[in-house]
Amino acid sequence: xxxxxxxxxxxxxxxxxxxxxxxxxxxxxxxxxxxxxxxxxxxxxxxxxxxxxxxxxxxxxxxxxxxxxxxxxxxxxxxxxxxxxxxxxxxxxxxxxxxxxxxxxxxxxxxxxxxxxxxxxxxxxxxxxxxxxxxxxxxxxxxxxxxxxxxxxxxxxxxxxxxxxxxxxxxxxxxxx
Amino acid sequence: xxxxxxxxxxxxxxxxxxxxxxxxxxxxxxxxxxxxxxxxxxxxxxxxxxxxxxxxxxxxxxxxxxxxxxxxxxxxxxxxxxxxxxxxxxxxxxxxxxxxxxxxxxxxxxxxxxxxxxxxxxxxxxxxxxxxxxxxxxxxxxxxxxxxxxxxxxxxxxxxxxxxxxxxxxxxxxxxxxxxxxxxxxxxxxxxxxxxxxxxxxxxxxxxxxxxxxxxx
Numbered sequence: 001x002x003x004x005x006x007x008x009x010x011x012x013x014x015x016x017x018x019x020x021x022x023x024x025x026x027x028x029x030x031x032x033x034x035x036x037x038x039x040x041x042x043x044x045x046x047x048x049x050x051x052x053x054x055x056x057x058x059x060x061x062x063x064x065x066x067x068x069x070x071x072x073x074x075x076x077x078x079x080x081x082x083x084x085x086x087x088x089x090x091x092x093x094x095x096x097x098x099x100x101x102x103x104x105x106x107x108x109x110x111x112x113x114x115x116x117x118x119x120x121x122x123x124x125x126x127x128x129x130x131x132x133x134x135x136x137x138x139x140x141x142x143x144x145x146x147x148x149x150x151x152x153x154x155x156x157x158x159x160x161x162x163x164x165x166x167x168x169x170x171x172x173x174x175x176x177x
Numbered sequence: 178x179x180x181x182x183x184x185x186x187x188x189x190x191x192x193x194x195x196x197x198x199x200x201x202x203x204x205x206x207x208x209x210x211x212x213x214x215x216x217x218x219x220x221x222x223x224x225x226x227x228x229x230x231x232x233x234x235x236x237x238x239x240x241x242x243x244x245x246x247x248x249x250x251x252x253x254x255x256x257x258x259x260x261x262x263x264x265x266x267x268x269x270x271x272x273x274x275x276x277x278x279x280x281x282x283x284x285x286x287x288x289x290x291x292x293x294x295x296x297x298x299x300x301x302x303x304x305x306x307x308x309x310x311x312x313x314x315x316x317x318x319x320x321x322x323x324x325x326x327x328x329x330x331x332x333x334x335x336x337x338x339x340x341x342x343x344x345x346x347x348x349x350x351x352x353x354x355x356x357x358x359x360x361x362x363x364x365x366x367x368x369x370x371x372x373x374x375x376x377x378x379x380x381x382x383x384x385x386x387x388x389x390x391x392x393x394x
Contacts, residue, residue, distance in 0.1 A: 011190060028343070032327070100219075140183045146181065157198070160195060164205070
């Protein structure tokens with residue numbers, strides 16, 4: 001059971017890192033998605049700041065979740081974020097069905113649809129499992145070097161994702177004849 | 178020294194994620210080198226022919242056909258929805274650009290997929306002088322790969338897609354106008370007009386170009 005829970009935990013953390021970095025690579029596009037859910041009209045700059053905030057939150061939470069597995073409150077934050085994903089997918093399905101969610105920036109073509117809700121339900125299920133199932137302390141007791149190693153790994157994944165997503169965005173912007 | 182289970186799992190997960198990213202990046206690169214568009218690209222591919230489609234003109238409830246070529250000039254085609262606030266911003270900016278004469282010479286059409294009644298409750302959609310249409314099916318959205326809105330597409334006078342991008346601001350609109358009006362690489366190389374009466378040999382060698390308005394580069 002330890003193996004499954006920890007694999008789910010690292011998988012969720014990496015998903016957050018990839019999602020956050022990809023969104024940071026295309027802030028303007030993601031701001032348009034944020035605007036779909038804004039209760040009041042805001043300026044483009046304000047929306048972009050909110051978009052950067054969301055992306056940075058996902059990236060930070062993913063990195064912290066990956067590198068500090070023994071901090072239980074991070075698991076709860078991941079669960080709350082997963083519930084947020086489910087809420088956004090559900091509202092998106094009802095109000096903006098078929099529109100791009102830009103959940104992974106320019107790296108995916110995913111739109112608000114039934115499959116998106118199913119994916120969010122699976123993510124909430126995994127996050128719940130990680131939050132409530134106890135694992136042995138020895139399995140998650142990391143040394144300082146271990147924390148630093150995982151933080152470094154998170155940084156590498158974030159940079160690789162940012163570069164890939166930026167590449168797609170730049171190709172889209174430069175695609176003129 | 179014994180490695181904690183989590184560290185071993187997380188390291189493998191990191192390695193797997195990095196591997197997947199490298200594979201994904203190489204696939205995208207491969208598509209670009211093969212002359213294809215990378216996955217995730219929004220809008221139609223520049224250089225492709227713009228498609229014709231039917232639509233219901235919201236202003237007078239009449240059926241119309243969007244014909245991309247032969248409009249005596251370039252066209253701007255926008256995929257927007259009244260329920261999308263970013264689209265409202267684009268419509269407001271397009272209206273302002275239209276009022277200031279920036280869109281002079283352009284055939285401009287805004288395509289929405291929301292029910293027509295929604296346009297009546299959106300101030301931006303109500304007040305614009307730009308033509309708004311609603312195709313009866315999703316075929317137009319699919320033909321133009323409008324997977325996200327707002328999407329603005331620049332089409333030149335020959336009915337060729339010149340650029341497509343997410344647009345909300347005036348600078349985005351100006352960039353597309355500039356692209357639609359800019360000469361193509363083929364135009365910049367130089368154009369020779371063949372007189373069919375005097376250049377029989379040349380037209381015989383290149384019949385396709387000769388039939389295409391007698392233009393040879």
